[in-house]
Amino acid sequence: LRQLDHTITAARPLKLFAYAWGFADKTPWETHWEYLQQLKRWGFPVTTESHLCRSVDDMLTAYDELAAKRAALPFDIDGVVYKVNRLDWQRRLGFVSRAPRWAIAHKFPAEQAETVLEAIEIQVGRTGVLTPVARLKPVNVGGVLVSNATLHNEDEITRKDIRVGDTVVIQRAGDVIPQVVEVRAEKRPKGSKPYDFPKTCPECRSKVVREEGEVAQRCTGGLFCKAQAVERLKHFVSRDAFDIEGLGEKHLEAFFAEGLIKDPADIFTFEGRDAKRNKPLREWEGWGAKSADNLFAAIAKRRAISLERFIYALGIPQVGQATARLLAQHYGSYGAWRKAMVAAKDRDGEAFAELTNIESIGPSIADDLIGFFAEAHNLQILDRLAEALEIADFQRAETADSAIAGLTVVFTGTLERMTRSEAKSKALSLGAKVAGSVSKKTDLVVAGPGAGSKLTEAEALGVKVVTEDEFLRLIGG
Numbered sequence: 001l002r003q004l005d006h007t008i009t010a011a012r013p014l015k016l017f018a019y020a021w022g023f024a025d026k027t028p029w030e031t032h033w034e035y036l037q038q039l040k041r042w043g044f045p046v047t048t049e050s051h052l053c054r055s056v057d058d059m060l061t062a063y064d065e066l067a068a069k070r071a072a073l074p075f076d077i078d079g080v081v082y083k084v085n086r087l088d089w090q091r092r093l094g095f096v097s098r099a100p101r102w103a104i105a106h107k108f109p110a111e112q113a114e115t116v117l118e119a120i121e122i123q124v125g126r127t128g129v130l131t132p133v134a135r136l137k138p139v140n141v142g143g144v145l146v147s148n149a150t151l152h153n154e155d156e157i158t159r160k161d162i163r164v165g166d167t168v169v170i171q172r173a174g175d176v177i178p179q180v181v182e183v184r185a186e187k188r189p190k191g192s193k194p195y196d197f198p199k200t201c202p203e204c205r206s207k208v209v210r211e212e213g214e215v216a217q218r219c220t221g222g223l224f225c226k227a228q229a230v231e232r233l234k235h236f237v238s239r240d241a242f243d244i245e246g247l248g249e250k251h252l253e254a255f256f257a258e259g260l261i262k263d264p265a266d267i268f269t270f271e272g273r274d275a276k277r278n279k280p281l282r283e284w285e286g287w288g289a290k291s292a293d294n295l296f297a298a299i300a301k302r303r304a305i306s307l308e309r310f311i312y313a314l315g316i317p318q319v320g321q322a323t324a325r326l327l328a329q330h331y332g333s334y335g336a337w338r339k340a341m342v343a344a345k346d347r348d349g350e351a352f353a354e355l356t357n358i359e360s361i362g363p364s365i366a367d368d369l370i371g372f373f374a375e376a377h378n379l380q381i382l383d384r385l386a387e388a389l390e391i392a393d394f395q396r397a398e399t400a401d402s403a404i405a406g407l408t409v410v411f412t413g414t415l416e417r418m419t420r421s422e423a424k425s426k427a428l429s430l431g432a433k434v435a436g437s438v439s440k441k442t443d444l445v446v447a448g449p450g451a452g453s454k455l456t457e458a459e460a461l462g463v464k465v466v467t468e469d470e471f472l473r474l475i476g477g
C-alpha cells in the first residue's frame, strides 16, 4: 500500500471495514457501539458481523455463530475481538505497552483438511538454503484451495516421517503458509519409502551441506548457483563491495535473464561481448548510447579493487566486511589468500591451523570459506575475476613504520589500561595481525596478570613476551 504514487494504491481492488479512529480532537460518542453507528452515518463501510453483547454467554454465542458461517463469508477471518463498549472504561483500563486492556482476541481453531501429498519439491532461496515444499492434491481448507504446504526442513520431514504418496492432514491458520500436521499412517500405500533429502542442489547440482547446529541444508554452489546468482550479483556490485553505479537490481535481473551476466566475472567481459551482439545495449528499450556508455565506464572504473573489498564482494556466508578485512590483512595478497584457502581443506594441515588461529575466525567461518573454495566453479569464477581485475595487496603503507607492523600478536591475561578489544583494534590499526593462540608463527605475546597456558606455551616456544606497559611503550601509546 505504501506507494509513492497514490494512483497505484488507488488502482488496487481493496476494501475495508472501518472500526476505529486514529486521532480525534473530540470523541463525542460514549461507547464503541455508538461510534460504529456514527461511521455508518458518515458513509463508511462497517461490518454487519459486529454484535453488542450483554454478558459472557452472549459473547460466546456470537463467537459460535460466526464460527459456523465463517466458511461462507466472502473474506477470510481468524477469530473475533471482544471489546469493552464504554469508552470511559476503555480509558481507565488503558494499555499494557501497545496492547489495550479493553480488547482481547478469541481465535478460531486452525482449519484442517486431509489430502494426498503428491510430491516434495525443493526450493533454493537466494542465500542457498534448500526448503522442501509439499505439492498436494488441491483441497479446500476453510474456503481456500490449497495445493502447497511448507515442510520447513529435513528434520521436520524425518520427525513426521512424511513420504510421497502419503495421505496427510494439513492446516492453515490466519496468514500463515499451510503446514503438514501429520501423516495418516493407516492410509500409507504399500512399498513407500522414507524421503531422501537431496545431497545436491536441484538448481546447480553442487553439493549440499548442513552446518553443525543448523537445521537448514545449504547449496555450496555459491556464485555458480542460478537460484542464488542474482542476489549474489546484487551483493557483488553493492556499495561496500564493488560499488558499481547504475547496475541496480532491475538491470541485473534483465542481464541475467538475457544470459549476459550470469556471474560476477561476466560483468567485466560484458562490454566486449555486447559490442558483438546484434542488438547491443545502446539499442535496448530504455537505454541509449549515453546510458550504455555510462554503465560501461562505471564498470571499467572498478577494475582496480582492494583485496578486502574483493573478498567481501564474493558473498561467502559469514564473511562480512570485518572478516574480509581480517583475511586481507592476514594474507596480504589475493594470491596468498587463494592458495591458503584451498590448502585449508586439510584440517590437520598448517593452512587450516593458521586460518582458525586468526583472532575471531573460528571453525564455523573456516568451514564456510573451505566450502566455497571446494567448489570447482567458484575457483573458475575467481580465476576469471583475477584475470579481469587488479586486486591490490592489503595496504600497510601508513603503518609500515610502527614497531609491530607485520607481527603476529597474541593477548593473554587481564589487561589493565585498556579492554581486550581496544588492544586488538589498536594492534590491527598499527598493521599487526592478532591471533587467538600461540604458535611458532607468533612474534609477540602481551601478557597481563593471570596469563595461563598461552604464556607457558610462549615461553616453551621462545616467543617474546611483554607486559601491557611494555606493549604500550613499544607502540608509542
Ligand SMILES: [Zn+2]
Residues within 6 Å of the ligand: 124, 201, 202, 203, 204, 205, 206, 219, 220, 221, 222, 225, 226, 227
Ligand atoms: Zn545451487
